[in-house]
Amino acid sequence: MRQLTKGNVAVVKGALLAGCGAYYGYPITPASEIAEAAALYLPQVGGVFLQAESEVAAINMVYGAASAGVRAMTASSGPGVSLMQEGMSYLAGAELPCVVVDVVRGGPGLGNIAPEQSDYFALVKGGGHGCYRNLVLAPASAQEMADLTRLAFDLADRYRNPAVVLTDGFIGQMMEPVDLDATVAVPEAKPWAVAGTAETRKNLISSIFLEPDLLEAHVRKLEAKYLEAERLEARHEVYRGEDADTLVVGYGIVSRVLRSAVEQARKAGAAVGLFRPISLWPFPKEALVAAASRCRRVLVVELSTGQMVEDVRLALNGTVPVELLGRVGGNVPSVEEILDRLLPVGAAAR
Amino acid sequence: MLSKSDVFYDRYERKAELQHQTHYCPGCGHGIAHKLLAEAIHDLGAKDSTIFVSPVGCSVFAYYYFDVGNVQAAHGRTPAVATALKRSCPGSLVIGYQGDGDLAAIGTAEILHAANRGEAISIFFVNNAIYGMTGGQMAPTTLVGQTSTTTPWGRRPANEGYPIHVAELLATLEAPAYIERVSLHDGKNIMKARKAIRKALDIQRAGAGFTFVEILSPCPTIWKMTPVEAQRWVEEKLLPVFPLGILRDRRPAIAADGGPPRKPMAEVLGLTRDAAGAIPASGAGAAVQPVTVKVAGFGGQGVLLLGQMLAEIGLREGMEVSWLPSYGPEMRSGSAHCHVCIAGERIGSPLISNPDVLIAMNELSLRKFAPHVRAGGLILYNQDALPAGFDAAAARVVCVPASRIADDLGAARAANAVLLGALQAETATFGAEVALSVLVAAIRNPSLHELNRKAFQAGRSFAAERTAAA
Ligand code: SF4
Numbered sequence: 001m002r003q004l005t006k007g008n009v010a011v012v013k014g015a016l017l018a019g020c021g022a023y024y025g026y027p028i029t030p031a032s033e034i035a036e037a038a039a040l041y042l043p044q045v046g047g048v049f050l051q052a053e054s055e056v057a058a059i060n061m062v063y064g065a066a067s068a069g070v071r072a073m074t075a076s077s078g079p080g081v082s083l084m085q086e087g088m089s090y091l092a093g094a095e096l097p098c099v100v101v102d103v104v105r106g107g108p109g110l111g112n113i114a115p116e117q118s119d120y121f122a123l124v125k126g127g128g129h130g131c132y133r134n135l136v137l138a139p140a141s142a143q144e145m146a147d148l149t150r151l152a153f154d155l156a157d158r159y160r161n162p163a164v165v166l167t168d169g170f171i172g173q174m175m176e177p178v179d180l181d182a183t184v185a186v187p188e189a190k191p192w193a194v195a196g197t198a199e200t201r202k203n204l205i206s207s208i209f210l211e212p213d214l215l216e217a218h219v220r221k222l223e224a225k226y227l228e229a230e231r232l233e234a235r236h237e238v239y240r241g242e243d244a245d246t247l248v249v250g251y252g253i254v255s256r257v258l259r260s261a262v263e264q265a266r267k268a269g270a271a272v273g274l275f276r277p278i279s280l281w282p283f284p285k286e287a288l289v290a291a292a293s294r295c296r297r298v299l300v301v302e303l304s305t306g307q308m309v310e311d312v313r314l315a316l317n318g319t320v321p322v323e324l325l326g327r328v329g330g331n332v333p334s335v336e337e338i339l340d341r342l343l344p345v346g347a348a349a350r
Numbered sequence: 351m352l353s354k355s356d357v358f359y360d361r362y363e364r365k366a367e368l369q370h371q372t373h374y375c376p377g378c379g380h381g382i383a384h385k386l387l388a389e390a391i392h393d394l395g396a397k398d399s400t401i402f403v404s405p406v407g408c409s410v411f412a413y414y415y416f417d418v419g420n421v422q423a424a425h426g427r428t429p430a431v432a433t434a435l436k437r438s439c440p441g442s443l444v445i446g447y448q449g450d451g452d453l454a455a456i457g458t459a460e461i462l463h464a465a466n467r468g469e470a471i472s473i474f475f476v477n478n479a480i481y482g483m484t485g486g487q488m489a490p491t492t493l494v495g496q497t498s499t500t501t502p503w504g505r506r507p508a509n510e511g512y513p514i515h516v517a518e519l520l521a522t523l524e525a526p527a528y529i530e531r532v533s534l535h536d537g538k539n540i541m542k543a544r545k546a547i548r549k550a551l552d553i554q555r556a557g558a559g560f561t562f563v564e565i566l567s568p569c570p571t572i573w574k575m576t577p578v579e580a581q582r583w584v585e586e587k588l589l590p591v592f593p594l595g596i597l598r599d600r601r602p603a604i605a606a607d608g609g610p611p612r613k614p615m616a617e618v619l620g621l622t623r624d625a626a627g628a629i630p631a632s633g634a635g636a637a638v639q640p641v642t643v644k645v646a647g648f649g650g651q652g653v654l655l656l657g658q659m660l661a662e663i664g665l666r667e668g669m670e671v672s673w674l675p676s677y678g679p680e681m682r683s684g685s686a687h688c689h690v691c692i693a694g695e696r697i698g699s700p701l702i703s704n705p706d707v708l709i710a711m712n713e714l715s716l717r718k719f720a721p722h723v724r725a726g727g728l729i730l731y732n733q734d735a736l737p738a739g740f741d742a743a744a745a746r747v748v749c750v751p752a753s754r755i756a757d758d759l760g761a762a763r764a765a766n767a768v769l770l771g772a773l774q775a776e777t778a779t780f781g782a783e784v785a786l787s788v789l790v791a792a793i794r795n796p797s798l799h800e801l802n803r804k805a806f807q808a809g810r811s812f813a814a815e816r817t818a819a820a
Contacts, residue, residue, distance in 0.1 A: 060427035064434030182616035194419035196442025206422035260698030
């Protein structure tokens with residue numbers, strides 16, 4: 001049944017259907033509706049909701065719940081996510097699955113509560129200490145807020161690693177039809193968990209390896225998982241890419257604006273296609289290379305001064321000129337602003 | 351005096367070397383505290399159900415020794431980790447073991463709040479007034495005048511403040527069930543500590559709330575003393591500052607309330623509701639025309655709700671829809687607007703630069719957004735007439751004094767319903783029946799339904815009469 005649902009609420013509905021049993025969080029605009037929806041829904045289906053004393057406590061509670069083998073999540077925005085980064089490093093180090101949602105707002109510092117995509121570096125490239133990765137998904141609709149949150153739980157379990165839903169204030173705040181059916185996932189058993197039972201008594205959750213050789217072996221083991229994820233988990237979408245000579249690249253809310261821009265540009269006779277990364281880590285490099293192979297120009301649009309553009313440039317490795325259109329502070333480039341960059345002066349049909 | 355409990359591993363195989371002995375220094379209080387804990391777990395028969403949370407500090411490797419479920423936590427976060435472990439495994443015995451840096455410095459927020467929530471966990475706080483693992487830096491419990499590597503002239507209250515009394519601090523809270531401070535400086539006190547540790551675990555087992563035992567403990571290595579000197583130092587120096595005794599013993603500390611009622615998942619997700627009294631959609635997109643609408647006005651005028659209702663109408667008629675609220679600084683300044691797209695196919699940008707329709711509920715919004723309305727588009731303005739000298743350029747303007755009409759009906763807040771009616775009559779992009787059903791479903795208070803129906807009809811009539819007169 002399609003229901004008009006706010007993106008942030010859809011996150012929680014997706015989590016419930018993923019069998020999420022615990023939410024530990026701390027309020028922050030523009031992510032608070034996620035905590036509010038979790039507070040409303042989770043206890044009604046036997047799950048745990050707790051408002052923690054800080055984001056630091058919240059992520060460590062997630063660590064505790066994940067240690068016990070429960071599907072657990074938290075959500076926040078920029079400043080709160082910065083505080084969670086130490087805990088995320090511990091989760092990755094201790095090989096614990098969890099889902100963290102970042103509804104990105106303007107930064108740095110307190111910034112503002114308007115949407116940005118400026119936490120890309122912090123979550124896609126790391127942010128916490130040590131050699132680890134987050135699996136990062138970027139929804140572009142309320143429906144995907146539910147679907148990708150659900151997928152994030154599966155990926156987190158599969159790789160025993162934090163999975164991040166990286167979204168922005170627009171996708172979090174907008175309402176769209178969301179179609180769900182009430183089939184709840186039954187997560188696979190976690191024989192490694194510490195659950196206060198005879199079967200799990202011998203288990204240990206830890207990220208400390210004092211001996212250099214042991215730590216190196218552990219980090220190599222993590223690395224092997226990340227290499228496998230790079231092979232298997234890259235996701236993307238191409239729109240009107242077949243005959244494109246110009247490729248626009250964007251994720252989240254930007255990909256929505258770009259889709260409209262592509263439609264307009266096509267009406268004006270320009271062969272423009274859209275490449276939308278759905279997973280930001282692993283970054284869909286190969287698909288991007290393929291999509292850009294016939295293009296003479298690539299335009300990256302993002303709500304930052306240039307973060308994802310680095311991955312686009314790395315992937316294309318100088319084969320195609322890559323331009324950036326970045327806006328920050330809560331400003332989203334309009335379709336017209338993008339067309340101005342794509343089309344010769346005066347070509348856009350107004 | 352204390353036998354080796356079966357809760358200890360026979361050989362400490364998680365340890366790299368010297369697997370028959372602990373890594374603690376001779377005369378260290380941790381060894382004694384561990385024995386007391388292992389014994390208590392054994393006597394409770396709780397070996398299988400225990401989850402032990404190790405901190406960061408000298409006891410970071412407590413999991414080498416305890417043959418129970420083990421979780422190692424980040425510095426200071428043991429109470430947070432233990433909170434979630436206990437809530438995930440309510441039948442388990444969750445033990446948090448922390449030193450003075452871990453608990454009383456970096457982890458003050460976590461211990462205070464876990465205690466304040468009355469989490470049914472037991473925290474054992476080993477206080478030796480110094481940082482051991484990192485080599486002798488000041489702890490929050492370091493005594494006034496005590497030297498450390500970071501207080502080379504002794505702890506000076508003028509620079510570092512005073513030692514923190516954690517047990518007393520936690521005893522100011524309502525929720526804890528049991529708080530006691532004990533010491534390991536002699537046999538008699540070790541027996542008291544043994545009793546306190548058992549009591550804490552017993553209380554947790556009974557589900558009676560948060561338990562906390564502060565354990566004054568010798569650290570001969572960092573204090574640069576023999577084990578015997580260290581015991582004497584505890585007695586002579588620590589005890590006067592940290593007096594022993596029970597600070598809280600009260601059960602049940604918090605009455606259980608059972609929590610909110612359980613419901614089936616489908617009901618929680620709203621998948622079973624018959625769409626809150628919705629009428630079935632009238633057909634696959636036939637009754638609604640694609641349209642983009644911007645609704646703008648003051649907060650409190652129902653701007654966002656009007657937009658949501660338009661989106662819901664489109665949805666019920668089988669269309670693709672999106673609703674996006676104004677975002678950013680405006681949210682705090684009292685004005686609000688939203689973008690609504692109703693389309694026959696997948697919607698690209700939910701942000702509308704040039705809407706087909708602008709519903710301007712105040713003059714500010716009219717002036718701000720009217721110039722962007724698509725040529726040939728429509729503006730509904732919530733007044734009897736346009737402001738003097740205002741030029742709506744290429745759009746058609748219909749003035750609907752919705753606030754006045756709603757006021758006359760007795761509810762100024764129904765102005766958005768008047769405008770919904772006027773828009774329906776003016777554009778016929780959607781049907782009156784579906785609009786009314788969405789309107790009624792959107793108003794939570796049933797006593798306002800009739801009034802909003804009237805407001806909607808009044809809006810329709812106003813627009814219809816206006817058209818007839820023109
Ligand atoms: S440094 Fe002190 S606290 Fe640490 S193991 Fe040695 S005696 Fe015990």
